Amino acid sequence: MSINSLTIDQAPFQNSFVEEMRGEASFDKRPRAVPGYLYSRVTPTPVADPRLLAWSDDLAAYLGLARPAERGPAVDALAGNLVTGSMKPFAARYGGHQFGSWAGQLGDGRAISLGEVTATDGTPWEIQLKGAGPTPYSRRADGRAVLRSSLREFLCSEAMHYLGVPTTRALSLVSTGDKVVRDMFYNGNPQAEPGAIVARVAPTFVRFGNFQMMASAAELDNLRDLAAYVIRRYYHELGEPSEEVYVRWFEEICRRTAVMIAHWMSVGFVHGVMNTDNMSILGLTIDYGPYGWLEPYDPDWTPNTTDFGSRRYAYGQQPNVGLWNLWQLARALAHLIPDPELLRPGLDLYSATFEQTRHEMMLRKLGLTNLQPEEDKALFEALHEALGESEVDMTLFFRRLSHTVPAVLANPDSAEAAWGEVLAAATYSASAEEETQLRQWLGRYLVRLQQETAAPEAIREMMLGANPKYVLRNYLAQQAIEAAEAGDLSVLNRLMEVLKTPFAEQPEHEELAAKRPDWAREKPGCATLSCSS
Structure with missing residues (x-):
């Protein structure tokens, strides 16, 4: 059997952190201080009915893992119901400053690491189940996670990777069949929500x-x-x-x-x-x-x-x-x-x-290659100030600007009208007065562009490669959550595929590049969130 045909329940795990660091092996899940140790051995708490909801094919291929069936031993392992002989699950002990104040012992309160699998390039990657049940570091919590937060972490981990941002990854999203009670905004309105577990992946989850x-x-x-x-x-x-x-x-x-x-x-x-x-x-x-x-x-x-x-x-x-x-x-x-x-x-x-x-x-976002360090620094500072004066969608502004530059360079007399089209497409509700500073900056930017020696199309291609068309806007994630809670995974799957190529045009998915609609401005999950899982 080749390694590429192995599902996670068949894969051999290494356990460097457990074997090299000092830890406790009492398997006692009671919340408590754990002095003297870097981790606690702990087993995930089984769930009622684990079912695979989402899978990262690209990451799995890199890890040499086969996509599992919707239910079965592999999904049992991804849900914490199955611990194989080579896994040595643990929760790490750590502290931290939360909102600037020292919080003392924190630790993995709902994350349990299974160990490491070796990727196809020989690199070991740690697989950690978030939402897999209580650990000694859970304090007063249940160690679980809800579908909405797990889906958001799964999608964003992978979306950031495809944007080129240094990030941890996510392998799978599994529903548990259990309900988890959460007060989403800590306002005295707890509700039972569907539970889920995300398998996240990194070389290590050691943190400051x-x-x-x-x-x-x-x-x-x-x-x-x-x-x-x-x-x-x-x-x-x-x-x-x-x-x-x-x-x-x-x-x-x-x-x-x-x-x-x-x-x-x-x-x-x-x-x-x-x-x-x-x-x-x-x-x-x-x-x-x-x-x-x-x-x-x-x-x-x-x-x-x-x-x-x-x-x-x-x-x-x-x-x-x-x-x-x-x-x-x-x-x-x-x-x-x-x-x-x-x-x-x-x-x-x-x-x-x-x-x-x-x-x-x-420089890349604005298509500038003929370096003028001091002038460009001042130009960038002025841009951030001007953007702050207008209700401009950052993603849309830079993407539309990328497409507009060649035409403006070919015909500078058309600049005013072209800039107007950019602002019309990217602005939420700014007045003409609020746009004045940004329009003035755009005039300054055109003068700077005209000093470039690269061909306009080359400038455009550079900008398109630096300014994504698709990002994981919160309202898009919320739509995927609501659909998944209703049993429809098509929204999640489509969004995942689009976010794999965020710099491509993908005209058939144009509506996923739209600015936030009015209905999402105040909707929970679309504009604001809490630390609640």
Whole structure:
């Protein structure tokens, strides 16, 4: 039997984290403090009637896994009903800052890792079931997840991958046949909702909070062991762990995190809950909860109702929060080196990398190749200010601009009318006065474009490759959720296929590129969400 014919229940699992790190193996699921350990062995809690709802064919092919039947042993494994002989399931212990305050022990309260499978290129990838039942880290929760949040995580993990954003992945979405009670907006209105489990995949799910927990608890041996594990497995090019390597490692974490957040900003993605326990040590987008895309462009917008008071995790704050979170990680890693000041250059590298990466992405989004660093920086800053003055859909604006540039370059006298068409297509409800600043910027942009030596069509192609037509707007995800709850998976399947090629025109799916309709402006799940699962 070739590896490509194996379903997940047949695949051999490795268990590096369990075998190399210090953990407890009591299998006691009672919520409690777990001092002295990096994880707890725990088994998923079986569900009533697991059924496969969605599957990532591309990821499965890379992992060497065959698509399973709708029901059967493989789906039992993806739901936590079947633990094979080579799996050693565990829940990790970590802490973190939540909305800027230290929260103490958190840990995998509803995520259980099965172990690692080896991909077709020889790389081990960890498979984790989110919503698989209680663990010692569940606190007062039930360890479950509902269909709406699981479907959103499944879709967004894969959509971000196809956008080119560093991210964890999702292999499957399985309904459980059980009901889960959730108060969606914490307003005293709990309801029973269909349960689901998403199998998410990453090289590792270790996060900033794992290191913070060990440092906070003064478990320095665990801190050192965890750092060595991560370096040897995921940063092996840096060499064997040492004080010098710890410094270089932190710099690389800072660089990767900067690149990730620059990608978020480039496509208008808002994570919504950038707590330090939701920050991957590999610089991957992790923990898709109350996320969203800018519609319209508003630097102060957050999709997270829990964050409405401070807007700490708003779109425009994400670069600063990334730096703050890295500073908290540095405080934990400072226990490994003689002089904590040696970590400061990593923070400087974060800022420099973010600015450089975002600048390069903006050049591509606007089709600029003849570099004029200072002039272009001022042009970009003016654009963000102008976009903030108008109710412009960020995705639509850049996509329409991409198509318009060749015609405007061929006939500059047509620019005013062409810009008007772009704004008409991309604007929600801005007045002519509110559009004035953006129209002025477009005139400035045309002057800059006319300094380019590339052919107009080449500029257009560059822009189309940097400005997606299709993103996972919240109202689209909500439509897929409502259809799936009613037993119709066609909306989910269609959306998944379209999001695999977000930069392609796909004219037969044009309505999925439309700006948010009026009915979705205030509809729960379409504009705002909570941290509730």
